Amino acid sequence: MDRARLFALGTACLGAVALALSPTAHAQNLVWEENFDGPGIDGGTWTYDVGTGCQIGLCGWGNAELQYYTSRPENARIENGRLVIEARRETFEGSPFTSARLKTEGRLHFKYGTLEARIRTPEVGNGLWPAYWMLGVVGVWPERGEIDIMEAGSAAAIAEGMANRRIGGAVHWDYNGHKADYSRDYDSPTDLHTDFRVYRMTWDPEFIRMYIDDVEYFAFDISDPDGASVHEFHQQHYLLLNVAVGGTYTGILSPDGITAPLPGRMEVDYIRLYQDHPESELYIGGDAAIPAGRFGVFTEQPGLAGSLDFGADANLYLWNNLTPIDATPYEGGNVMAFRANAGEWFGLGIIGDVRNMSAYAGGALRFHMRTTTPATFKIGINTSFGDSWVDFVDGGPNYGLVRDGNWHEVTIPFDAFYDLDLHAVRQMFMVVADPHGAPVEFAIDNVYYESP
Template sequence: MTRLRLLPWLAALGTLACDPAANRATKPDVPSSPSQPGAEWQLVWQDEFDGQAGTPPSADRWVHDVGGHGWGNEQLEFDTDRPENASLDGTGNLVITARKESYGGKSYTSARINSSGRFEQTYGRFEARLQLPVGRGIWPAFWLLGANIGEVGWPECGEIDIMEYRGQLPAITRGSLHGPGYSGGGNIGSDFAVSGGKLYEDFHIYALEWEPNRIRWLLDGITFFEVTPSKLPAGTRWVYDHPHFIILNVAVGGNYLGPPDSSTVFPQQMKVDYVRVYTRAP
């Protein structure tokens, strides 16, 4: 699927709209550098974001979603393909930067990249080591979207949010599923609150382990949420048995968390040390 085909479908999404009243799990003292996955996982795809400062993310791995139509969530930014909004920092990180500036009829800019047409996979472990931004109205996310969205639309294609975060609540991450009959504010998800620090203060590993009929979410090696078909609302379908692609973005505003206010400092950055995908070893 090319970007030109993908964008009209994504523009209509009610993606990443979560229910703040959903269950919340709390674990103390989450470590920032846990051990890597065990021998049961085999690495099949990765981006370590090594390269010169100012270099855009690899066109062999990533496509830019460009636009300022709100992405179905009333987001306030114009997402660009400029290095000012997404580029390598020269020290092994991709940096996605949200800026307060007039561009394309919007008051903010940021970036949103995806692996559609470059890499798509069914099942496995998807993980990213991230340092999050902070501030009211700042909304970073690491998520998966069904590669058949162009044929069946959203939410029938399935959406798996590995990590999303409200910048005004810097100790809480969220994982969730969006599918037919349980999407937008009616998604199936859980918040996870850490103690002893804030998620923007250091890098953390956000991971998803996806198997047939089972998906679990982890932060720094701690499983905080798991969903099986038995947890779906009555009469709805499990749609997580086909390839999904990866999305990384930083939104500004939107119906999940509201707009920035005078306390929000710009620019804000999400640093991505790596994205790695594994399959079960034979």
């Protein structure tokens, strides 16, 4: 949650984000709800971000946060029919605090609707940063878009003695190649952590609006996607809940500056999603699991449980330093065959819609490859946990690859990938290599997932 809030919008963009107050949205159809009434957190709905963010190249989660996120019950659990996210002062994996960040990525996404949650925030001052927010499913931040429905504990609120009475709503997006931000705050007459409040967002093709107990505190005009460069807010988003400790939003970057009472608990009683707009979309991963068998990523073999449709729901992207070359396919009429020049990294990725490949856990990624290069390269998959790679080092484990210029079948068990979330696969196949001393040529074909 990057909180840079001083982006200077041009006149045209300011017109697109002007406030426009209106009554709370009319009643809609309840399409999904989470009441936290099971014995534990439902893995079919929620997954976790774990660590400090360094594992995905985003130390401090991009905001200089001080906590280590875990999936332990000490930090996230169900108590008395409520989700509890608890920040604790404890040394863990080199960090001075722990907490949890839950998300529905790959499990629940939606476009347009009314989302409401009954939440009690922790006593935030000084240093806790609870948040109830959303990220776009597609793209890289900020191009994917971010909608912050509720967050508390800002540096300005601390400075003004309002830490436990002020919440904020915000959106972040890409405005013609620059990160753009728009935010509004609400000051409560009483401390917010003393009771539950209902936080509601209404989202349609015209506006994103936010409310606390039916009082509107934020409105953002998205009715002109081209003029305001707000296409991000016309695509599916997923939900996140977390309590951060410290960070740029709070203005506290040292463990010694955290004076908020710890453990600090955010409690969530329920979350409900209503929809009725004809352009609304709803993705529930449990209802969209790909059947077991063989799933075609780049193959023309028959008898598949499903396959990517290039040009419709998937595309091959050449990231850097790859020139197509002629090669005879292993099967069918298509092949990925490329030449990479010396001295530069190379890479490619097959990117598609998010897919629930959970039926393939315990299975393998299979493909055919031919090359003579001794260069080290990586094969990867991108999921809700980020990129996961398997190294191919000449003389090391090569999973069936022989570098003799002939076609060989490569089989990589999914267990060989580190931190893989097959419930939410975004890039089903990637190849990357660091700069190397000689040109590299390779061909890849017949790429598919196989269940156990």
